Amino acid sequence: MPPSQSRPRVKISERGAMRLKEGHVWVYRSDILSADGVAPGSLVTVADQRGKPLGTALYSSSSQIAIRMLAREEVTDFPALLRQRIAAAIDYRKNIVRDTDAYRVIFSEADFLPGLIVDRYNDILSLQILTQAMDAEFVRATVITELSAGLHPASIAERVDPRVRELETLAPRASRLLQGEKASTIFSMNGVQFHHDVLQGQKTGGFLDQRENYAAAAQYARGEALDVFCYQGGFALHLAAQCTQVTGVDSSRPALEVAEQNAALNRSLIEPGLQRKEIDWIEANAFDLLKDYAASNRRYDTIVLDPPAFAKTKRDLGSALRGYKELNLRALKMLRPGGILVSCSCSYHVSQVDFLEMLGSAALDAHRKLRLIELRGQAKDHPILLDVPETAYLKCAIGHVSI
């Protein structure tokens, strides 16, 4: 750790400084005026054009997001700040997380720890490192020590997104256990149980951001239900107790295999509602399947749509909205009067306004009247920091098809 006097300085443009003044914590590379000799992942002092210090930040030498602010003042002891923020993140969840032993413990900028994500699945923690600064050995060691002290996990794993490491010009690493030996566990949300293998699956393994939406959807679900993009069965398993029949659809066979195991784990929960005691899992491309089902006049009482992010960048917005509309249009056509549509989008670039407009336009084209029962977002353990709009990404509309 360099002492703060000798800390490298990064000068930023007027536009960059304005962004920080407005409360955001990022400065893009195009707003960097000078960062001579600043090592990748350094802790830096940010200064405006005239040299006035604006605070302390983490620097990336390769990402388009060159600066992620840590504090508006001088940070003299970075490890102490890390420890304090990790403890605060753990503490925050104590007050807001209910009915689960699986939740996001640290959500990057929204927990003032830019570049660090930690999820808890019962007794296993899964961490993701997204920036050069968070990859430093002393940062990793501090994070692991503090998480262990606060949550006493059986093990801690690191999940690596190779694309992120490449973008940050970090040496490749494999996903692996960092501490402990336990790699799989069972966690529960809203009374439903799930298998978790920390070194397999997508993202950090589960879709914890939908936890509260599962419970909300289950409140209204009934009759015959279709869960499209079901992954390991999050919505389908929650709907099973209320519905007479549930079908889950996904293109990933490994995901459906876990979904099937999850169904077995929850047999007693599923049986009271389902006449056939089974959830059908179908491996298919959702677009093709919905087209076929709509053409053959299949009808449902509840349909969930939870596709992957179609808009990875702003440029994809148009094609993403067309994709969402196609799915929603077909689902709306297949819903019986009185049916329930649960429609989600996890693309940050699709705003809530865009999303509702798309839904309205799909309903119009499908000749259905759609009433919005609830407009929801991500679970509370994925906090939304108002200064950083990028922290709000998930939309979940629950609608009633009246006629």
Ligand code: SAH
């Ligand atoms: N609803 C899930 C999360 C869905 S994530 C939950 O709550 O856990 C998106 C899912 O869409 C992934 O499981 C992915 O395998 C699947 N997928 C992506 N493209 C698909 C396609 N064209 N057809 C069907 N499934 C697809």
